[in-house]
Amino acid sequence: MTDVGLPLVVMTHASPPSVHARLEQQCRVVTINKDENIVPRQKFLEAIKGAHALFLNPYSRVDAEVLDTAGPQLKVIATCSVGLEHIDLKECERRGVKVGYTPNVLDKAVAELAVALTLATARRLEEAFQSVRDGVWGTLWENCLWMCGKQVSGSVVGIVGLGRIGFETAKRLAAFEPSKILYCGNTPKAYADTIRADFVSFHELLETSDFVVATCSINDSTRGLFDKEAFKRMKADAIFINVSRGALVNQDDLYEALSSNQIGAAGLDVTTPEPLPPNHRLLKLRNCVVSPHLGSATVRTRAAMCDVCVENIFAGLNGKDLPSPVPSAFK
Numbered sequence: 001m002t003d004v005g006l007p008l009v010v011m012t013h014a015s016p017p018s019v020h021a022r023l024e025q026q027c028r029v030v031t032i033n034k035d036e037n038i039v040p041r042q043k044f045l046e047a048i049k050g051a052h053a054l055f056l057n058p059y060s061r062v063d064a065e066v067l068d069t070a071g072p073q074l075k076v077i078a079t080c081s082v083g084l085e086h087i088d089l090k091e092c093e094r095r096g097v098k099v100g101y102t103p104n105v106l107d108k109a110v111a112e113l114a115v116a117l118t119l120a121t122a123r124r125l126e127e128a129f130q131s132v133r134d135g136v137w138g139t140l141w142e143n144c145l146w147m148c149g150k151q152v153s154g155s156v157v158g159i160v161g162l163g164r165i166g167f168e169t170a171k172r173l174a175a176f177e178p179s180k181i182l183y184c185g186n187t188p189k190a191y192a193d194t195i196r197a198d199f200v201s202f203h204e205l206l207e208t209s210d211f212v213v214a215t216c217s218i219n220d221s222t223r224g225l226f227d228k229e230a231f232k233r234m235k236a237d238a239i240f241i242n243v244s245r246g247a248l249v250n251q252d253d254l255y256e257a258l259s260s261n262q263i264g265a266a267g268l269d270v271t272t273p274e275p276l277p278p279n280h281r282l283l284k285l286r287n288c289v290v291s292p293h294l295g296s297a298t299v300r301t302r303a304a305m306c307d308v309c310v311e312n313i314f315a316g317l318n319g320k321d322l323p324s325p326v327p328s329a330f331k
């Protein structure tokens with residue numbers, strides 16, 4: 001049987017075999033890049049010509065050029081992410097191309113990573129592992145403050161943006177018995193009462209928290225939120241964690257704050273750019289830990305995200321409403 005009459009789905013990345021198999025029941029599937037994280041732009045443009053659906057990772061920018069290149073038969077774009085800043089949503093809407101994304105299914109995985117990064121940064125785990133490899137473990141207890149870090153219990157935890165991911169993160173950190181949980185954002189949230197979190201201003205949160213955890217989404221009002229001014233307001237031993245987007249942070253200001261010990265340490269799962277070049281000056285700092293944007297990177301969560309994408313693609317190709325559409329408020 002020939003599959004030439006089937007709609008063409010172009011995927012930017014490899015996915016679990018079961019996801020492929022489901023798509024192949026109804027579509028022709030082309031995977032652009034099976035090995036590398038980020039598809040080079042030219043390769044992406046070449047591959048999408050004639051596509052009816054795009055199945056994207058969040059590193060593939062969709063703009064007018066992409067939509068022109070794909071052609072007018074393009075019906076649906078399914079991004080395997082909750083972040084949408086790589087897609088020109090207005091341009092898609094203008095052309096009648098539906099866009100679906102993957103909220104909800106990744107909240108818990110990102111929250112677990114936020115907790116892991118918080119603990120790894122607070123307990124200096126990267127330095128600690130390295131000290132064992134370097135054979136300097138022997139100094140332990142010659143100085144009882146050797147390799148000492150901070151603990152969450154008894155500390156003030158501040159969550160910037162108590163949305164779905166922020167709430168899941170706060171719930172998990174609550175189990176460590178912080179003295180207080182604070183949060184800030186546009187409006188107080190009723191569900192914050194279940195973890196006894198207090199709504200405060202951004203400035204009060206910065207000035208009071210021992211741990212400042214950024215989980216808010218990126219938009220015009222949060223871009224560059226963590227700048228020189230913000231770091232100046234934080235406590236001298238504050239720990240800053242970012243699992244949202246690198247663009248929330250002015251990285252030069254963060255570097256200054258960390259290298260001058262204006263704040264204690266930072267744990268970043270997101271940076272600008274991504275990947276962060278291995279010789280970047282942030283990576284030379286003892287008090288900065290960086291993971292390679294692993295928030296949703298568990299086998300189960302990635303499979304769930306891919307499943308949502310498949311459902312969005314099938315619905316879009318069949319002219320139906322997407323089960324997980326981008327809300328019109330985001331456009």
Ligand SMILES: O=C(O)C(=O)CO
Nearest residue numbers: 080081082083295296
């Ligand atoms: O889905 C996204 O946008 C993420 O960044 C998850 O880590």
